[in-house]
Structures are given as structure tokens and as C-alpha cells.
Amino acid sequence: METYSRRWFLGAGTTALVSAAGLTACGSGGPGGSDGTLTAFVYGDDAAKVQAKAVSRFNASAAARETKGSLRLEKVPGAEYPAKLRTAMGSPNAPDVFFNWGGGSIKAYREAGQIVDLTGTIAGDPVLKNGFLPSVLAAGALGGREYGIPMRGMQPVILFYNKTLFAEHGLKPPATWDQLLDNNARLKKAGITPFALGGADIWPELMWLEYLVDRIGGPEVFDRVKNGDPAGWGDPAVLKAARTVRELVDDGAFGKGFSSVAYTNGGAPAALAKGKAAMHLMGSWEYSTQLGKFPDFARGHLGWCPFPEFDGGAGDVRNVVGNPTNYWSVNTRTRNKDTALAFLRTCASQTYARELIANGDVPATANADKLLDASPSPEFARFQYRLVREAPAFTLSWDQAVDPDAATPMLTEVNKLFVGKSSPERFVAALKALK
Amino acid sequence: MSAARGAGRPHPSWALPAVLFFGFFALVPMALAFGLSFTSWNGLGEPRPAGLANWHALLTDGRLTRSLGVTVALTVVSCAFQTTAALLLGVWAAGPQRNRAVLSAVFFVPFLLSSTAVSLLFYALLDPNFGIVPGDTLGTTSGAFLALVFVGGWQFIPFHTLIYQGGARQIPEVLYQAAAIDGAGRLRRFRSITLPQLRNTAATSLVLMVVGSLTYFETVLILTQGGPGTDTAILPYLMYEAGFKAYDFGYASAIASFLVVAATALSLLLVRVTGFGAMRSTREGM
Amino acid sequence: MSRPANPLAGLGAVIWLAVVLVPVYVMVSVSLTRQDEALGGNALRPPHHPTLANYGTVLDNGFGHFLANTVLVAAVVVGIVLVLCVPLAYVAVRTRGVWSGGAFRLFLLGVAVPAQAVVVPLYLMITKLNLYDSLLAVALPTAAFAMPVSVLVLTGTLRDIPEELYEAMALDGASPARMLFRLVVPLARGGIGTVVVYASLQAWNGFLFPLIFTQSEDSRMLTLGLFTYVSQFGVNIPALLASVVLSGVPVFAVYLVARRTLVGGLMGAGGK
Numbered sequence: 003m004e005t006y007s008r009r010w011f012l013g014a015g016t017t018a019l020v021s022a023a024g025l026t027a028c029g030s031g032g033p034g035g036s037d038g039t040l041t042a043f044v045y046g047d048d049a050a051k052v053q054a055k056a057v058s059r060f061n062a063s064a065a066a067r068e069t070k071g072s073l074r075l076e077k078v079p080g081a082e083y084p085a086k087l088r089t090a091m092g093s094p095n096a097p098d099v100f101f102n103w104g105g106g107s108i109k110a111y112r113e114a115g116q117i118v119d120l121t122g123t124i125a126g127d128p129v130l131k132n133g134f135l136p137s138v139l140a141a142g143a144l145g146g147r148e149y150g151i152p153m154r155g156m157q158p159v160i161l162f163y164n165k166t167l168f169a170e171h172g173l174k175p176p177a178t179w180d181q182l183l184d185n186n187a188r189l190k191k192a193g194i195t196p197f198a199l200g201g202a203d204i205w206p207e208l209m210w211l212e213y214l215v216d217r218i219g220g221p222e223v224f225d226r227v228k229n230g231d232p233a234g235w236g237d238p239a240v241l242k243a244a245r246t247v248r249e250l251v252d253d254g255a256f257g258k259g260f261s262s263v264a265y266t267n268g269g270a271p272a273a274l275a276k277g278k279a280a281m282h283l284m285g286s287w288e289y290s291t292q293l294g295k296f297p298d299f300a301r302g303h304l305g306w307c308p309f310p311e312f313d314g315g316a317g318d319v320r321n322v323v324g325n326p327t328n329y330w331s332v333n334t335r336t337r338n339k340d341t342a343l344a345f346l347r348t349c350a351s352q353t354y355a356r357e358l359i360a361n362g363d364v365p366a367t368a369n370a371d372k373l374l375d376a377s378p379s380p381e382f383a384r385f386q387y388r389l390v391r392e393a394p395a396f397t398l399s400w401d402q403a404v405d406p407d408a409a410t411p412m413l414t415e416v417n418k419l420f421v422g423k424s425s426p427e428r429f430v431a432a433l434k435a436l437k
Numbered sequence: 438m439s440a441a442r443g444a445g446r447p448h449p450s451w452a453l454p455a456v457l458f459f460g461f462f463a464l465v466p467m468a469l470a471f472g473l474s475f476t477s478w479n480g481l482g483e484p485r486p487a488g489l490a491n492w493h494a495l496l497t498d499g500r501l502t503r504s505l506g507v508t509v510a511l512t513v514v515s516c517a518f519q520t521t522a523a524l525l526l527g528v529w530a531a532g533p534q535r536n537r538a539v540l541s542a543v544f545f546v547p548f549l550l551s552s553t554a555v556s557l558l559f560y561a562l563l564d565p566n567f568g569i570v571p572g573d574t575l576g577t578t579s580g581a582f583l584a585l586v587f588v589g590g591w592q593f594i595p596f597h598t599l600i601y602q603g604g605a606r607q608i609p610e611v612l613y614q615a616a617a618i619d620g621a622g623r624l625r626r627f628r629s630i631t632l633p634q635l636r637n638t639a640a641t642s643l644v645l646m647v648v649g650s651l652t653y654f655e656t657v658l659i660l661t662q663g664g665p666g667t668d669t670a671i672l673p674y675l676m677y678e679a680g681f682k683a684y685d686f687g688y689a690s691a692i693a694s695f696l697v698v699a700a701t702a703l704s705l706l707l708v709r710v711t712g713f714g715a716m717r718s719t720r721e722g723m
Numbered sequence: 724m725s726r727p728a729n730p731l732a733g734l735g736a737v738i739w740l741a742v743v744l745v746p747v748y749v750m751v752s753v754s755l756t757r758q759d760e761a762l763g764g765n766a767l768r769p770p771h772h773p774t775l776a777n778y779g780t781v782l783d784n785g786f787g788h789f790l791a792n793t794v795l796v797a798a799v800v801v802g803i804v805l806v807l808c809v810p811l812a813y814v815a816v817r818t819r820g821v822w823s824g825g826a827f828r829l830f831l832l833g834v835a836v837p838a839q840a841v842v843v844p845l846y847l848m849i850t851k852l853n854l855y856d857s858l859l860a861v862a863l864p865t866a867a868f869a870m871p872v873s874v875l876v877l878t879g880t881l882r883d884i885p886e887e888l889y890e891a892m893a894l895d896g897a898s899p900a901r902m903l904f905r906l907v908v909p910l911a912r913g914g915i916g917t918v919v920v921y922a923s924l925q926a927w928n929g930f931l932f933p934l935i936f937t938q939s940e941d942s943r944m945l946t947l948g949l950f951t952y953v954s955q956f957g958v959n960i961p962a963l964l965a966s967v968v969l970s971g972v973p974v975f976a977v978y979l980v981a982r983r984t985l986v987g988g989l990m991g992a993g994g995k
Contacts, residue, residue: 047954076939079951085681089846090938092480093855110684114481202560202575204662259565261576261665266953268960269564278566295959296759407683418666421576447899452814452826455807455870462845462867463833469844526739529732540736542982546747549974551928553946554967557953558750561960562766569749569766591742599986648835648872655930659950673839680843681935689843696840704835 038071040098040341043087045328046077048294049154049287052357059353060345071341073099081266084406091116091333098336099345103402104142104150104329105228110406111331112144118332121148123343133350138366141326141396150329151346155286155363156390157325159209162288163281164274165305167194173280175307177319182310186255189280195257197250198279200265204413205401207420209283210250212323212400214243217312221321221395228403235433239316244419244426246312251420261421268295275299283309285324286386289379290362306385322393325402327366359383366390408436467697473690480684491691500667500675501695507582508671512650515586519646520639522594527601528631541602548595555592556659559584563660578668581661585669588656593649597642604638605631644707672696754778754965761961777965784955785940786969789948794973796862796944797926803866804873804922805915812877813907817889817899830874838868839931849936860936861929861944869925873918880914881907916984927974945970 044053054075061072076097078086084107090096091111102108111117124130124139134152142150163175171192176182186196200206215223219239226234250256257279263269271288273279275296282288292300311319330349332342348354350367358365359377364386377383390396401409415432418424424432474491478484495501530541547555562568563575563584574580608631616626654673657663663670663678670678672692680689749766754777756770815827845864854860884907892902908915933944943951952966 046951077955078938079947079954081950081954082681082934085935086938088480088684089681089935090855092482093850094853095856095938110479110481114479116481202662204664257565259571259573259576262563262565262568262570262572262574264560264564267561267564267963269567273566276566298759407685410678410682414664414667417664421665423578423666423668446817447810447814447903449814449818449820449822449826451810451899452823455811455874456826456829458803458807459830459833459867459870462864463836463841463870464829466841466844466848466864467836469847470841473844473847522735522739525732525735529736532732540740543740544743545978546971546975547743549978550967550971551930551946551949553928553930553949554970557949557963558746558967561753561964562746562749567761567766569745591746594739644834645872648837654837654839655946673837676840677842677931686843693840693843697836700836700840701832704832707835708831 038338038341040071040073040336040338040345041076041095042073042099042101042330042345043076043078043090043097044101045083046079048290049361049363050075050077052354052361052363053153055357056348056354057345060348063348065344065347066341069338069340069344071338073341073345096333096335098333098338099330099342100333101153102150102329102331103325103398105144105398105403106405106409107402108149108331109144112149116334117149118334118336118339118342119147119149120151120332120346124148124151127347129347129350133367133369135366135368135391137393137396138326138390141398142329150331151349152327152366153330153349154328154365155358155361156327156366156386157285157287158322158386158390158393158396159213159283159285159309159324160288160306160386160389161281161283161309162274162292163305163307164277164279164299164303166303167277167280168305175305176310177307178310179312185280186250186253190254194277195273195279196255196281197257198263198270198273198282199256199260200263200270201256201260201417201420202262202264202269203266204417205399206265206270206284208400208413208416209285209323210247211243211416212397213283213309214246214312215239216321216323216395216397217309217317217319218242218246218315220316220318221397224397224400224403227400228398232408232434232436235430235436240433241426241430244429247419248422248426251422271295275304286364289382293362293378301379306382308389318394320389320393321395321397322389323397323399325399326390326396364390404436411436467694470690470693470697473687474694476687476690478686480686484687487687491687494688495691495695500670501692503667504670504672504675505699507669511582511585511653511669511671512647514582515589515650515653516643516646518586518590519594519597520643522590523597523601523642524635524639526594526598527603528605528627528635530598530602531605541598544598545595547592550592552592552655553659555588556656559588559591560659575661576665578665581665581669584660585653585656588660589650589653593646597646600642600645601635601638604635608634640710647703647707672699750964751968753961754968756961758959758961777959777961778969780959780962781952781966781969784952785943785948786945786966788940789943789945790970790973792858792943793927793945796858796865796929797923799858799862800866800869800926801919801922803862804869804918807866808870808873808877808918809908809911809915810903812874812881812911813899813903815874815878816881827874827878830871833868833871834875836868836871838864842931842935845932846935855936856938856942858937858942858944861932862926865925865929865932866922869922872921876917876921877911877914880911880917884910913987916987 042057044050057073057075060066066072087100108117130151138152138156139148142148142152161175168174171188173185173188174181176185189196219237223234223237223239263273265271265284270282271291272295274282275292289300289304292304308319330346332339332346336342352369352373355365355367355370355373356376359370359373362378364370364374364383370387374380374383374387401413404412412433415424415429419426419429473484475487475489476484477487477490526544530537563570565571565573574584612630612634613626616630621629653671654677657669657671657674658677661669663674673696676689676692676696679685679692752769753761753766755773755775757772757774757776760771811826814823849855849860888906889902892906897905928946929944930946933947937943937947949966949970952963
């Protein structure tokens with residue numbers, strides 16, 4: 003009875019709205035229109051220009067003519083991309099093709115039946131099947147089924163450092179945790195903050211925990227959580243990682259004001275470039291950021307190395323965390339699946355890979371290896387490609403891997419740990435309590 | 438006389454379009470929020486009935502009380518800060534100083550920027566390395582809280598200053614002249630003439646301040662994201678986070694319903710305290 | 724002489740002047756700085772090589788279009804609010820029925836309800852109404868939530884129109900409609916000015932509705948445009964601050980041209 007009345011309430015409300023729609027819906031010419039143009043949502047940062055080029059090339063191609071369709075690229079503001087995608091997907095103006103991070107970021111769409119299963123398409127199409135690094139293609143999968151085609155560069159998290167500062171103080175990039183602590187002590191004595199950290203954005207803080215848990219306990223620790231067992235947070239490696247974070251913070255490794263420093267407004271990259279901080283743990287996009295904002299620094303003084311080994315830890319030093327890449331997925335409600343799939347196939351093309359490389363990205367395509375010399379920084383590109391290809395495990399960023407409803411409280415707990423609002427023990431307890 | 442007495446009384450139906458419009462775009466959503474609070478909905482597909490689960494979670498997980506505390510504290514401290522500053526500046530600006538007009542115009546500049554613009558500006562200014570505020574402002578609870586109070590004040594004090602300036606200008610000069618003859622000191626005149634005369638002005642300004650401080654949403658979203666931890670997560674932000682970050686629209690609707698009820702109660706209180714509800718003006722009794 | 728200047732308040736005014744000017748100065752100065760020179764350590768130092776390039780970047784990225792959208796929404800919001808609220812206030816002040824009193828009280832209850840509270844159900848309604856990603860999706864609810872305060876301001880003003888004036892017009896045989904246009908509207912100009920300013924400010928400051936209800940660049944409003952620049956310009960602080968400065972320019976222009984009306988309208992809020 004209760005259920006009935008509630009349903010009635012919602013039903014009646016909806017009916018009233020729909021009938022009123024005729025009166026009010028006058029100014030709503032949605033995007034796309036009815037002319038067979040599909041909409042593609044992409045994360046609207048600097049790199050979206052590569053996708054814009056790909057879309058206009060596709061629209062002029064034979065494939066577009068054969069499938070009688072074309073695409074329109076919609077650059078969605080970056081910071082709120084997931085929320086915008088969700089609200090749009092629930093509306094009549096849903097995109098036909100959409101950018102995502104794979105993993106947890108597409109789970110809800112799969113459950114709602116709004117994302118096309120590409121497993122068969124990929125298996126039956128040599129261009130797609132052999133076009134990408136298998137580990138990267140797999141990283142976007144959910145429960146063994148493929149839903150996305152890699153469409154951007156790899157984004158492993160890398161330890162960047164200021165080569166000039168390191169030379170001045172006679173330091174070497176840290177390969178072990180002891181070396182890292184030793185570097186820190188000497189940098190602090192010289193009045194330099196060891197690590198830049200954009201704590202105002204919170205997600206840069208998460209990178210530290212991702213690497214520490216991997217180095218201390220191996221990739222299996224987070225895999226367990228990702229596969230739906232929150233008890234996995236109880237692994238001793240998580241507690242140890244949290245304690246290590248606290249030690250670093252208390253030791254001043256991130257400076258005193260890291261919570262007021264943001265990555266997104268340029269504070270953290272500038273701290274590294276201007277020599278206020280010596281190192282910066284960040285996704286590989288940091289290179290293009292520096293190249294864009296401080297070209298002289300990026301070309302002559304920016305160094306990079308893998309995250310150091312943790313003494314006595316179980317994780318392989320070759321393991322990587324970060325975003326394997328980003329993916330295009332297709333909405334099941336698209337009016338022209340053929341066009342959408344034809345567009346996805348262009349991501350495996352050499353032209354597209356070249357454009358990504360020219361933009362400073364390292365594509366996850368099988369052919370990238372031979373093309374990297376054309377990169378604006380071949381040295382960095384080859385380092386990145388090798389790092390990913392040789393990594394025994396590539397752990398997807400935690401906030402993308404877990405369910406969105408767990409990601410927000412998780413980030414809040416990470417932030418509390420860093421700012422000292424929570425102890426390592428309480429941090430672990432809080433994570434275990436997440437759904 | 439009695440025929441003219443009812444002159445200019447329009448038919449009550451003239452009010453109908455406004456009531457219908459407000460009903461559809463304000464009251465229906467409020468009711469719908471209440472309805473959605475009993476469902477589970479992630480934004481895709483249709484909402485599914487979920488009984489009291491969201492309300493149970495809301496009332497037991499402790500997030501609501503913490504957020505309510507932050508919201509009340511932010512409102513009270515903001516109002517105190519803005520009222521003090523606006524009162525002093527407004528009374529001063531109503532005075533006879535020569536540069537007053539120019540200064541008043543400068544004071545007005547922050548109000549010309551949108552809240553989003555102001556938040557983005559301070560986001561850059563608070564960077565400890567490159568901004569103008571040293572130290573870890575946003576990393577401590579009190580720092581982040583005071584930053585929100587300050588940024589809100591920076592933007593809205595100009596507006597309230599104008600309100601007080603308008604009010605102070607209307608205080609009859611004779612009152613001051615009489616007081617001067619009585620030999621009342623400056624402070625005394627401020628306390629016994631200016632303040633009481635500005636009572637209605639203060640009420641208006643306060644209502645707008647309280648209403649305004651509930652809309653600190655974008656400042657929180659851009660500046661602190663509710664942090665450190667959840668220490669500046671005011672109710673509207675908590676609702677946004679639950680809805681548009683965690684996609685738990687049922688839970689978000691429960692927060693929204695609570696917010697609507699609390700704000701309505703607040704409206705009633707404000708209307709009663711300030712006498713806004715006194716529909717019948719003094720004229721009616723004549 | 725009757726209202727002596729207060730030196731203490733004068734001092735406070737000077738302090739506040741600094742509080743206002745320092746951020747404004749930094750904003751303008753950084754927006755004129757070359758990107759590689761910005762974030763150079765001291766934000767208070769004027770730029771070595773002043774440049775307008777950042778403003779060019781902003782203008783090339785849809786700023787004018789976003790501004791036009793905001794102006795359009797503000798105009799629609801003001802229009803809706805005036806057309807609906809003036810007759811309502813007229814009814815509330817001039818009739819005594821249960822219905823008119825009830826209608827007035829209904830709006831009073833909404834005075835403190837923040838529009839953000841109902842963004843989730845509104846989102847549901849907007850999508851069902853097929854209004855998603857249109858400017859109307861922002862304008863309609865913004866107008867609705869600007870109504871309570873507008874009704875309050877208007878009833879306050881209308882109450883001060885003396886009974887005698889209505890009687891005089893009634894003797895000439897004027898209908899209520901004629902009284903509305905010939906008597907009420909002209910005499911309530913102050914209150915209407917306040918409402919115009921208030922309602923446009925709601926549209927000008929609105930952030931959450933554009934964020935949730937619109938999507939494409941075509942229907943992007945200025946506040947959301949600024950927010951978008953954060954990710955679009957990556958970490959280009961000078962361009963970001965240039966966009967903030969530019970967003971203030973049109974209102975500043977309005978302020979300079981219509982200072983008296985604007986200030987009068989705002990002061991009217993605290994009126995009597």
C-alpha cells in the first residue's frame with residue numbers, strides 16, 4: 003500500500019509535468035537535432051583539440067558517408083565532467099559517444115543498459131583487436147567485457163623533479179624510500195619544500211596513497227577493494243601507507259601550506275618550475291602542463307623517474323598507478339550505431355596516433371612504439387611508453403575504479419588524513435565502512 | 438465616499454498567474470524533493486521506491502548534524518561580520534565627507550563581480566606560494582571557515598552598506614540637532630539616535646543576509662570543496678555532493694527536504710521578528 | 724555640522740578601502756602579466772611586460788556569447804518577475820480576501836528557501852519537460868525563486884500609495900487595470916527598480932542551475948563559462964583573472980551609466 007501511494011505520487015507528478023510540457027517546451031532545441039548528427043562528449047581540457055581534429059576528419063571521410071552520419075564534438079568543462087555526463091545521460095539530450103575512464107566510471111551506465119558492449123565488435127575486427135596494447139584495452143573492461151576504445155594518451159603517475167635543484171644540492175632521483183627521506187632532509191635544510199602537492203584539489207593526495215599501497219602491499223590489495231570487498235581496506239599495507247603519509251606530512255615533506263595549493267589553478271606546477279619545491283608526484287600530463295606554462299623549464303630542467311621502492315614492500319618497483327588511458331564508449335540509445343562504431347575505429351589509425359604524439363601524448367596503440375620519435379619530447383615519451391609496457395600491474399586511479407558513491411567519501415577521508423583531521427587507524431576504519 | 442472606498446480593488450484572480458508559476462517551479466519541486474527522498478535513484482532510468490532508507494541514513498550517519506552546525510555557524514558569523522562592517526560604512530557614507538562619493542563607488546566594485554568570479558579570484562589569492570595570503574589558509578578548519586566568511590563579506594558588504602546608507606540618510610536631522618543641543622557626545626548620538634532609527638533597515642538587511650548566506654554554495658564548491666575533511670560542507674554543498682558527485686539522488690533529496698523545511702521555518706521566524714508579514718499597513722486602520 | 728564626520732568610521736572606511744583595492748589590484752595586474760612571468764613569486768609586483776594577450780585569449784573562447792546568454796536570461800527573469808509579481812502585489816495590497824492573503828503568505832514562506840535545495844527535482848522536471856540544455860531551463864526556476872523577495876519589496880512599496888489617490892481615480896471612473904498602469908506602476912517605480920536589480924542579480928550570480936541544467940557551449944552562461952575556463956585554460960592564471968575582470972566590466976558599465984537608478988534601487992531594499 004505504501005509502495006503504491008509512493009508510486010502514485012511520482013507517477014502523478016510525472017504525468018502532470020509531461021502534460022505541462024506542451025505548454026512550456028518552446029525554447030528547447032537540443033543539440034544534435036534530427037539530421038543524423040551524433041553528439042560526442044569529451045573532457046574539455048587542452049588535449050580535446052586532438053579529438054576535435056579527429057571528428058572533423060571523420061565527418062569528411064568515406065566511413066561517415068557510408069554510414070550516413072556525422073559527429074558533433076561537445077567539450078564538457080573538465081572539473082565537473084562526471085556529473086555533467088550523468089545528468090546528460092539521464093536526459094533526452096544524451097550523447098551518442100562519450101569519453102570515460104573505464105572501470106567504476108561506467109558501471110552505472112552498464113547497469114542501466116546505456117552502454118554498448120563492444121566485446122564482440124573488438125574480437126571480430128582486427129583493426130581494433132590488434133590496434134591497442136592489450137593491458138590498456140583490458141584496463142577499461144568490466145567483468146571481462148569490453149566497453150571502451152582507448153582514445154587518449156597513457157597517464158601513468160610519475161615522480162617529476164627539478165633537475166637544476168637536484169644538481170645544485172648534489173641529489174639523485176630517489177630509487178628507495180631511504181634515499182627519498184635522505185633527499186628530503188637535505189632539501190629542507192636548504193629551505194626547499196621537497197614535494198609540491200596540490201592539496202586543494204584532493205586527488206593529487208590520493209596518488210601518494212595509491213603508490214604507497216602498491217609498493218608496500220602489491221597491486222592485490224587494491225584489486226580486492228575494486229572487486230567489491232571493502233574489507234580489503236583492512237590490509238596492513240593500507241595502514242602502513244597511511245602512517246607513511248602522516249610521517250611525510252609531519253616531516254614537512256609537502257611544505258606547510260599544501261592544502262591551499264591547487265593543481266588546477268597552477269600553484270603546484272609553478273612551485274616545481276620556480277624552484278620552491280624539488281619534486282612533484284603527478285600524472286604524465288604534468289609534462290605538457292609545464293611545456294605550456296614554463297617551456298624553458300620543461301625543456302631544460304624537468305626530470306622524471308619512477309616512484310621509489312619501499313624497503314621490505316611486496317610491490318614490484320615497475321608497477322604503475324594512474325589512468326591507463328581514456329576511452330570512447332557508445333550509448334545504446336544512439337540513433338546511428340554504425341557511425342559511432344566507425345568513428346571509434348579511427349582511434350586505431352596511425353594518423354590519430356601521430357596527432358596524439360604531436361600533442362605530447364603517448365597513445366596506447368600498438369603502433370605507437372615506432373612513432374614516438376616524432377614526439378615533442380621523444381625522451382619523455384619513450385620513458386613513459388616503456389614504463390607502461392613493462393609494468394607487471396597498472397592500477398587504475400582509485401577514485402575512478404571504485405563506485406562513484408564510494409569515491410567522494412573516500413576522497414574526503416584521504417583529505418582528512420593529509421590535513422591531520424584523522425589518524426591512520428581512523429582512516430582505515432572509515433574506508434572499511436564505505437559501501 | 439463609501440463607493441470610492443473600495444476603489445482600485447482588482448479581482449483576486451490577478452494573483453493567479455504568479456501563484457501558478459511559483460507553484461509549478463518552486464512548490465512542485467519542493468514536494469517532488471520530498472517524494473524523491475523515499476526513492477533510490479542514480480540519475481539513470483526511473484526512481485525506485487526505497488522506503489525510509491534515505492531518511493534513516495540521513496538521521497543516523499551524523500553528516501546532517503555536522504553540516505547543519507557548519508551552516509548555522511557560517512550564517513551567524515557572516516551576518517555579524519557583514520552587519521558590523523556595513524553599519525559602520527553605511528553610516529559613514531551617509532555623512533558629509535568630501536571624498537565619500539568616490540570612495541563609495543570604489544567600495545561597490547566587489548559587488549559587480551559574480552560569486553563565481555569572486556571565488557575564482559580568491560582561489561588564486563590564497564595560494565601560499567604565489568598569492569598574497571601566506572600560510573595554509575584552506576588547510577585548517579578555522580582558516581577555511583574564515584576564508585568563506587571573508588569572501589562572502591567582501592562581495593556582499595557593499596550591498597548592505599548601501600542599504601544602511603539609504604537608511605541613515607533618512608534619519609531626520611532634527612534628531613541630531615536636538616541631541617547636539619543637549620550636549621550628547623558622538624558615541625551617545627550613535628547609540629541613542631542612529632542605531633534605533635536604523636532598526637527597520639537592519640531587519641531588511643539581515644533577512645537578505647541570512648537568505649544570501651544559504652547560497653554560499655559556489656564559494657564552497659570552488660574554494661574549499663567542503664574541506665578540510667567535511668568541515669565547511671554546508672547543507673547545500675552536502676546535497677550537491679550526495680546528488681551530483683555520488684549520484685545518490687534519493688539521499689540528496691532527503692537533505693533537500695530538510696533544507697526546505699528548515700528554510701521555511703526560518704522564513705516564518707524572520708517574517709515574525711521583522712514584521713514583514715504585517716500585511717495591513719498602518720493606513721488600513723485609518 | 725549637524726552630522727559630524729566620525730573619525731573612527733573614517734578610519735574603518737580607509738581600512739576597508741585597502742581590503743577592497745588590494746585583491747582588485749592583484750586581479751587586474753596579474754591579468755596583464757605574461758603567463759611565464761605570472762606566479763613569479765610576488766603577486767603585488769606590477770607586470771614587467773604588460774600585455775593584453777590574456778584578454779584576447781578569453782574573448783577568443785566564447786566570452787561574448789556567454790555574456791549574451793547571461794544578459795538574455797537576466798532579461799527573461801526580470802520580465803517574468805515583473806509581469807507576475809506586480810499584479811500579485813497589487814492584489815495583496817488592495818484586496819482583503821482569504822485568497823489574496825493566502826497567496827501573499829505563500830510567497831512569504833518561500834523567502835528563505837534557497838533555490839539550490841530543489842535542484843534535483845527540478846533537474847527531473849526539466850528533463851521531462853524537454854527543456855534540458857536550454858536557457859529557459861535556467862530562466863524559469865531562477866524567476867520563480869526570485870519572486871518571494873520581489874513580492875515583499877513590491878507590497879512594501881504599494882502599501883505607501885495613499886488611499887486618496889485611488890479614490891480620486893475611481894471618481895473619474897477608472898478600472899482597476901487603468902489604475903494599475905496609471906497609478907500603481909508609476910508610483911511604485913522605486914520598488915520596481917529594486918526588483919529589476921534584484922532579479923537581474925539572481926540571474927547574474929546563478930551558478931548551480933546553469934551547471935546542472937545546461938550542457939552545450941551554445942547555452943553556456945557567464946558564471947559557468949568562468950568555471951569552465953579553470954579547466955580549459957589548464958593552469959593559465961592570467962587568462963583566468965582576465966576573464967574575471969572582463970566579467971565585471973559590463974556591470975561596471977551599467978553602474979557608471981545608471982548609477983543613480985542602480986543605487987536607488989538597491990537602497991530601496993532597505994528603504995523605510
